[in-house]
Amino acid sequence: MDLNSKLAVLDKIYRIYDNFAGTLNIACRRYCSLCCTVNVTMTTLEGRKIADSIISEEKRYLFEKIRYAESQQRFQPLETINMLAERCLEGDDIPxxxxxxxxxxxxxxxxxxxxxxxRPFGCRCFVSRQNCADNESASVDDFVLTVNNIFMQVIEHVDAGGFSGNLTDILLFLENSENRDNLLSLKMINPSSILIRNHNLKILMIPPEHRNEIQPVLDSLNRLKY
Ligand code: SF4
Ligand code: SF4
Structure with a gap:
C-alpha cells in the first residue's frame, strides 16, 4: 500500500472510531484539556498527517513549541501495542x-x-465518563479500553515499516523533509532509539467477555481490507 492509500485508510479508521465514540455517554467537552499532555504517543503515519497540516496551514511556529517540549520530561514508550500483544500471546509478563x-x-x-x-488516535480515544477535573483522573469503561486497544493495534499494523513513539519525538523526526518523503522506505533515519519500529498485527487483544459486543466494530474495520 502506498502512503496516500495508508493515509486514506487512517482517515477511515478515525471515522469509524469517531462514530463509535459518538455513541458513548462522555463528559468530554470543548476547552476541556486536562488530558492534553506531553505524554501522548502515536505512529509516524498519524504524525505525517499532523506534520502535513502544520506545514501546509503555515503553523510552522508549532515546531518551536514542539522543540521546547523536547527539553521536557515525557513518556517515551519502550514497546508498541502489537509488541505487547505478542508478549501476551507468548504468556510473557507485560513490563x-x-x-x-x-x-x-x-x-x-x-x-x-x-x-x-x-489529532492522533491517542487523543481521539481519550474519553471519560466523568469530568477529569472533578475526579482527578479519567473514568473509562472496560469495553471502551478494549476497543481502543484494537484500533491502536490496527493503526500500528497499517503503519508497518514506520515507527511509534512520543508525539513530540515523532513530529521532530517528521520535521525533516527527507524523513517525511521516505516515510515508507528503509531510507528513514531513526534519529535515536527513542522511536520504535512498528510491528504487524498477529493477535487482537480482546478479553472473552467483550468478543460478542466488539464484533460490529471489527466488521467495520475488516471492511477496510488493511
Ligand atoms: S478526558 Fe477528561 S480532561 Fe479530557 S476532555 Fe474528557 S473529561 Fe476533559
Ligand atoms: S494533539 Fe492531542 S493532546 Fe495535543 S492538543 Fe491536540 S488533542 Fe490535545
Whole structure:
C-alpha cells in the first residue's frame, strides 16, 4: 500500500472510531484539556498527517513549541501495542513503563487543540465518563479500553515499516523533509532509539467477555481490507 492509500485508510479508521465514540455517554467537552499532555504517543503515519497540516496551514511556529517540549520530561514508550500483544500471546509478563507527571501538549493553545481535525488516535480515544477535573483522573469503561486497544493495534499494523513513539519525538523526526518523503522506505533515519519500529498485527487483544459486543466494530474495520 502506498502512503496516500495508508493515509486514506487512517482517515477511515478515525471515522469509524469517531462514530463509535459518538455513541458513548462522555463528559468530554470543548476547552476541556486536562488530558492534553506531553505524554501522548502515536505512529509516524498519524504524525505525517499532523506534520502535513502544520506545514501546509503555515503553523510552522508549532515546531518551536514542539522543540521546547523536547527539553521536557515525557513518556517515551519502550514497546508498541502489537509488541505487547505478542508478549501476551507468548504468556510473557507485560513490563511496567515509567509513569511521568505530564506537562502540557505542545499542540495545545488557549485550551484548544491546534490540529484538532488531524489529532492522533491517542487523543481521539481519550474519553471519560466523568469530568477529569472533578475526579482527578479519567473514568473509562472496560469495553471502551478494549476497543481502543484494537484500533491502536490496527493503526500500528497499517503503519508497518514506520515507527511509534512520543508525539513530540515523532513530529521532530517528521520535521525533516527527507524523513517525511521516505516515510515508507528503509531510507528513514531513526534519529535515536527513542522511536520504535512498528510491528504487524498477529493477535487482537480482546478479553472473552467483550468478543460478542466488539464484533460490529471489527466488521467495520475488516471492511477496510488493511
Ligand atoms: S478526558 Fe477528561 S480532561 Fe479530557 S476532555 Fe474528557 S473529561 Fe476533559
Ligand atoms: S494533539 Fe491536540 S488533542 Fe492531542 S493532546 Fe495535543 S492538543 Fe490535545
Amino acid at each position: 511496567e513503563e515509567e509513569n511521568i507527571f505530564p506537562g502540557e501538549c505542545p499542540l495545545l493553545f488557549n485550551n484548544e487543540c491546534t490540529v484538532y481535525n488531524e
